[in-house]
Amino acid sequence: MNADLVIHNGQIVHPDGIVDASIAIHDGQILAIGAPDAMPTATETFDAGGLHILPGAIDVHVHFRDPGYTHKEDWDTGSAAAAFGGVTTVFDMPNTVPATANASALSDKHAIASSRARVDYGLYGFLGEDTIANVPEMVAGGVIGFKLYMGETFGRLPTPSTGAMLEAFEIVAPTGKRISLHAETASIMARREARMRNAGRTDPLAHLAARPAIVAVEAVSRAAILAEWTGARIHILHISSAEELRPLAEAKARGVDITGETCPHYLFLSADDYDRCGGVIRVNPPVREARNQQPLWQALTSGVLDIVATDHAPHTPPEKTRNDIWTVDCGFPGVETQMSLMLSALPLRHASICDYVRWSAYNPARIWGLAPKKGAIQVGADADLAIVDLGREMVLDDAALQSRSKISPWHGRRVKGLPIHTLVRGRFIMRDRILQDGTQGWGRSVHTIQSMPAARPRNTDATMEAIVRF
Ligand code: DOR
Ligand code: ZN
Numbered sequence: 354m355n356a357d358l359v360i361h362n363g364q365i366v367h368p369d370g371i372v373d374a375s376i377a378i379h380d381g382q383i384l385a386i387g388a389p390d391a392m393p394t395a396t397e398t399f400d401a402g403g404l405h406i407l408p409g410a411i412d413v414h415v416h417f418r419d420p421g422y423t424h425k426e427d428w429d430t431g432s433a434a435a436a437f438g439g440v441t442t443v444f445d446m447p448n449t450v451p452a453t454a455n456a457s458a459l460s461d462k463h464a465i466a467s468s469r470a471r472v473d474y475g476l477y478g479f480l481g482e483d484t485i486a487n488v489p490e491m492v493a494g495g496v497i498g499f500k501l502y503m504g505e506t507f508g509r510l511p512t513p514s515t516g517a518m519l520e521a522f523e524i525v526a527p528t529g530k531r532i533s534l535h536a537e538t539a540s541i542m543a544r545r546e547a548r549m550r551n552a553g554r555t556d557p558l559a560h561l562a563a564r565p566a567i568v569a570v571e572a573v574s575r576a577a578i579l580a581e582w583t584g585a586r587i588h589i590l591h592i593s594s595a596e597e598l599r600p601l602a603e604a605k606a607r608g609v610d611i612t613g614e615t616c617p618h619y620l621f622l623s624a625d626d627y628d629r630c631g632g633v634i635r636v637n638p639p640v641r642e643a644r645n646q647q648p649l650w651q652a653l654t655s656g657v658l659d660i661v662a663t664d665h666a667p668h669t670p671p672e673k674t675r676n677d678i679w680t681v682d683c684g685f686p687g688v689e690t691q692m693s694l695m696l697s698a699l700p701l702r703h704a705s706i707c708d709y710v711r712w713s714a715y716n717p718a719r720i721w722g723l724a725p726k727k728g729a730i731q732v733g734a735d736a737d738l739a740i741v742d743l744g745r746e747m748v749l750d751d752a753a754l755q756s757r758s759k760i761s762p763w764h765g766r767r768v769k770g771l772p773i774h775t776l777v778r779g780r781f782i783m784r785d786r787i788l789q790d791g792t793q794g795w796g797r798s799v800h801t802i803q804s805m806p807a808a809r810p811r812n813t814d815a816t817m818e819a820i821v822r823f
Contacts, residue, residue, distance in 0.1 A: 356384055356395040357779060363401030363740065365730050366408075368711040376406065378736040381778030386732060401740055401774075407710050408730050409441025409472075409737035409775060411717035413533070414590055414614065414662035415688050416507075417443070419465055421450025426667040426686075426757045428469035429793055433755040434665070434689040435472045436783040436792075439739030439772030442717075442727060442799055443472060443665075443688065447479035447500050448508035454479040456490035463495060463798060470796030471782045473737070475721070475803075477533065480521045482513040488524045495800040497721060498530045498588070503572045504537030506637040507666065507683050512539040515575065522585035523816040529808035531586040531612075531721060536572035536597075537564060537638055546679070555677040557627040561639040566594035569638055573597045577604035577611055584811035586610040588720065591664050593619045593638040595648035602657045610809075612720050614660040615649050617687060617694045622762055630762045632681035633673050636666065650702045653712055659720060661695060661712040663687030667758030674760075686756040690749055690763050692739065696770030706743075722805040736779040745771040755788070 356377040365372045365386070377385040377392045385392060417431035435443050445466070447453035453462055453476060466474050475497025478488070488499070501521060502512055513521065525532055546563040554562075573589055577600055580587040589601060592615045604611045618636060623643035626634055634640055652658040666684020675681050695709055718728020726735050751764040775783040782792040813819060 354379060354384065354393055356393045358397045358399060359392045359395040360399045360401050360406065361389050363404050363406040365406045366706050366710050367730065368707055368715045370707060371405075376730065376736070378779040381736055381780070383730065383732050383734050383736050386730070403742070404773065405706065405741045405743055406730065407439065407706070407739045407741055408714035408728055409739045409777065410439055410692055410713040411442040411723070411728055412440045412662050412665065412688050412691070413444040413588070413660060413717050413721065414446065414616070415443045415665040416446045416448065416667070416684070418449060418667065420461065424757070425669060428466050430755060430757045431665070431667075431688070432469070432471040432796060433788055434686065436775045436788060437755050437772070437786070438689040439692040439741065439775055440688055441472050441737035441739070441775065441777045442474065442723075444475040444477060444497050447477045448510055452479045452481070452508070452510055453477065454481060454484040455487045456494045459491055459494040459496065466796065467798065468794050470794070471792040472777050472796045473799050474796050475799050479510065480513065480525070480532065481510060482517045485517060485521045485524055488521075488528065492528050492530065495798055496530065497800050497803060499525055499532045500535070501532055502535040503576065504535060504539040504542055504568070504637070506535060519579050519583070520817045522579050522583040523818070526583045526585040526810035527808050529586070529805040531588050531805070533588040533590050534572070534576050535591075535637075536576055536589050537568045538572045541568045541571065550679060555679065557631055557635065557678050558624070560635050560678050561624060561627070561641065564637070564639050566596040566641065569594055570596045570600060574600040577601070577609055580604070580611055581607060581609045582812055584809045588612045588614065590614055590662070591616050591619070591638055592649070592658060593641055593645065595645045598648060598652050598657055605657070612659045613652075613657065614662045615653065615658050616662060616664050617691050618762065619649055620646055621694060621698070626762060632675060632678055633685060633760055634762045635678060635681045635683050636664070636685065637683045650704070654704055654708065659712070659716045661691065663691045667756050668760070669758065670760045685761040686754060686758045687761070689754055689756060690761070692741070693747065693749070693768040693771055694763070694766075696741065696743060697768045722803045723799055726802045727799065736776055738776040739772045740774040741770060741772050743770045745769070745773070747771055
């Protein structure tokens with residue numbers, strides 16, 4: 354068979370090693386990997402000499418804001434940012450307007466994303482107090498998984514009670530879909546924030562004081578218990594503290610199907626950066642004391658944490674620079690800078706580029722049932738590739754971001770290691786650091802290839818549905 358493209362001379366990065374080999378691509382898929390002279394003839398050949406070829410990152414946590422907040426981001430700008438970050442698949446959060454909480458909102462978002470996205474994507478469905486009954490229609494409409502906010506954050510979607518959360522877990526468990534949790538307990542934060550506001554605190558560090566680690570630890574523990582009872586699969590988003598690692602590790606040891614993610618801002622930033630950044634650093638959960646960083650890195654290395662994602666949460670400069678910290682929108686862009694930040698830090702943290710592809714691509718694909726199509730460079734997989742120059746240095750510059758949000762705490766930081774070319778299903782969407790024309794709408798929803806292992810619901814005789822049937 355003739356190939357569309359053969360890439361020569363690159364160093365291919367797998368989770369368990371690096372291999373010098375050529376890659377042949379046909380119809381968007383990897384046709385062959387091997388010695389240059391074993392490659393089929395090709396329409397185009399590409400020289401990746403001196404470069405590393407990684408599976409494109411799968412960022413399971415982005416907010417592309419479309420529909421509803423397109424002054425902050427949309428599918429075009431968000432997915433352009435992904436392309437520049439070496440990210441080939443994103444999972445988009447449901448706190449848009451309308452929230453992605455029923456079949457019609459989901460179908461509208463699919464229509465927007467399929468016409469504008471440059472990278473592949475999955476869409477999360479929203480689990481709120483009053484949207485649990487919509488789970489079947491959202492599954493039928495094509496979600497990658499569900500999102501449940503245990504604490505309020507941007508978008509002010511109300512937090513479901515523990516009763517509603519248990520019922521949501523009961524309903525989702527037999528579908529096999531994974532529920533991703535914003536694990537911060539609303540009532541603890543609300544009380545502390547109200548007390549501080551009354552006392553007149555409006556400084557950036559008040560945000561951290563309102564959300565100490567117990568806010569997250571209590572939520573992670575509660576979510577793990579509900580998952581254990583119902584057999585629902587869960588994923589803990591944006592783990593920010595050392596203290597959350599114990600309930601996560603303990604639940605894993607008990608056999609709960611639970612996975613954990615952290616983000617670059619918890620690995621690189623600390624309470625010491627609040628002075629420099631002001632409201633720009635405001636994010637939920639908050640950036641914490643520096644002592645948390647080493648345990649988070651250690652948990653990635655040991656496998657207690659599975660994934661690095663970004664919580665790409667774009668806002669405009671005026672929304673990020675208000676004087677009163679309680680009025681500053683939470684979050685900042687990250688999908689574009691994650692890979693460079695991580696690659697820069699690996700030597701210092703005694704981690705390898707192989708570890709990195711495990712956290713950024715291999716594990717996300719496995720955990721959401723996208724393997725073997727996504728997340729690894731192997732024959733038969735989609736040719737989703739980030740081609741990276743590990744020697745290339747750059748100073749991160751907010752003004753140069755593809756994201757519509759030109760404000761982040763990363764501005765001015767020197768990184769080493771840059772994605773130079775990004776391919777999604779065999780097509781260059783970024784080449785030589787230039788966005789490729791006509792790539793809008795190339796992205797596809799990955800729910801169609803998702804294949805989760807058989808669901809294992811538990812305590813099914815005690816579910817809400819069972820007890821009303823009697
Ligand atoms: O800081 C945050 N911003 N945390 C979240 O969980 C949501 C996000 C947003 O949508 O802006
Ligand atoms: Zn988020």
